Amino acid sequence: MVPHLITALTGPINELEQRILESMPAVERWFRLEWMEHTPPFYCSVDVRNAGFKLAPVDTNLYPGGWNNLTPEMLPLAVQAAMAAVEKICPEAKNLLIVPENGKRSSFYLSNIAQLQRIFRMAGLNVRVGSIDPDIKKQTTIQIPHDDPVTLEPVVRGKHRLGLKNFDPCTILLNNxxxxxxPGILEDLHEQYLLPPLHAGWSVRRKSRHFQSYEDVAKRFGKMLGIDPWLVNPLFNRCGELDFAKSEGLDCLRANVDALMAKIRRKYKEYGINEKPFVVVKADYGSEGMGIMTVRDVKDLDQIRDRPKNKPPVVKGGKAITDVIIQEGVLTAERINDAVAEPVVYMMDRYVVGGFYRVHADRGIDENLNAPGAVYVPLAFAESTRLPQPGQKPGASAPNRFYMYGVIGRLAMLAASYELEATDPAAETYD
Structure with a gap:
């Protein structure tokens, strides 16, 4: 299903598409040289927003769920990418252990785990699921509607290895x-490959650090293509040391929101964009769209002061938000059946393997779609034989637009590789 773009098919987004398609050999060579110098995350997903005048990532997840949203037609690409990734990391790998999120028993999430098992089994590995959830004390098989059952087993920790009873994996894939x-049980595994590494988790990772890396990538990419990096880059600020329960640090938040809105207005004026700018304030760590607030005017922040003091915003697990990223809001001009939609690109190793549209009928073009009520529609990546068509008129070809999504996704993946290098404890270079 191809989205309906309600914006006119003219202007910056088509110029960007044309420039990228005309420069495809240079773009692919640029990525190839980057991957010679930098190691891509093992897997990731990127939320992309197409405003009609810019195309930019708004979130990069290094522990993607939702693999069950990839259609069977996308599976061969994922299997090939899994083979390449495993061969690079541990060519002699025989057994792989998947470690899922604790406490997640929804059929949707477990279907995601079942899909990962399917992918890696087809890639030639024995795959089992080992839970670090203390509530899993024995082998537990969970039936899933319309999918294979998933068997969770309690992990067994040795001196330097993690595994299951009678199962010793070479590689451990975290989906947590x-x-x-x-947790300590995942530390000091000197004789096994842990993917992604522990410092990719939200206990270390910060969205502001990721988007600083992305800004650097976008500048270099823009220089290579001869385009304004802003067309692919969401501007951002960061504000730390907030205490929402005590309304402390809100002056810093207001000042940073005000400054960022001024930058966006200048860009809108430069490009003759008549839309009302906005920013998104969200936790600098954590996932699942929690702790997100859309700000269209600095006065909107007054509602934070009016929030009940016993109900401060939190991220997954109930952790209080003390640091936020203030990100340029990117509208979405895409629709599926009149509902607002955004593409989500899935990658493994350095390859785009598929994706889907996150669609929300009850959300606006300037709101977060990763919320209860969202539904998922496969992207046309399923038609893997349909390659980009450089001679096509910009905006006329779905494969060309999907190729652009893949370029943006790979830019975000490259930024994540920069970010992980900078936060590697062995390097000791981050603050």
Whole structure:
């Protein structure tokens, strides 16, 4: 299903599409050289927003769920990418252990785990699911509607290895974003590959650091293409040391929101954009769209002061938000059946393997769509034989637009590789 773009198919987004398509050999060579110098995250997903005048990532998840949203047609690409990734990391790998989120028993999430098992089994590995949830004390099989059952088993920790009873994996794949911190049971695994590494978890990771890396990538990419990096980059600020329960640090928040809104207005004026600018204030760590607030005017922040003091905003696991990223809001001009939609690009190793549209009928074009009530529609990446068509008129070809999504996704993945290098405890270079 192809989205309906309600914006006119003219202006910056089409110029950007044309420039990228005309420069495809240079773009692919640029990525190839980057991956020679930098290691991509093992897997990731990127939320992309297409405003009609800019195309930019708004979130990068290094522990993506939602693999069950990839259609069967996308599976061969994922399997090939999994083979390449495993061969690079541990060519002799025989067994792989998936460690899921604690406490998540929804059929949707477990279907995601079942899909990961399917992908890696087809890639030639014995795959089992080992839970670090203390509530899993014995082998537990959970039936899933319309999917294979998932069997959770309690992990067994040795001196330097993690596994299951009678199962010794070479590689451990985390599908747990470690918002609550890295548990000791996952530390000091000197003789196994842990993917992604512990410092990719939200106990260490910060969105502001990621988007600083992305800004650097976008500038270099823009220089290579001869385009304004803003067309692919959401501006941002950061504000720390907030205490929402005591209304402390809100002056810093107001000042940063005001400054960012002024920057966006200048860009809108430069490009003749008549939309009302906005920013999104969200926790600098954590996932699942929690703790998000859309700000269209600095006065909107007054509602924070009016919030009940016993109900401060939190991220997953109930952790209080003390640091926020203030991100340029990127409208979405895409619709599926009149509902607002945004593409989500899925990657493994350095390859785009598929994606889907996150669609929300009850949200506006300037609101977060990663919220209860969202539904998922597969992207046309399923038609893997349909390659980009450089000679097509901009905006006329779905494969061309999807190729652009993949370029933006890979830019975000490259930024994540920069970010992980900078936060690697072995490097000791981050603050």
């Amino acid at each position: 974003d470690l918002t609550a911190g890295a």
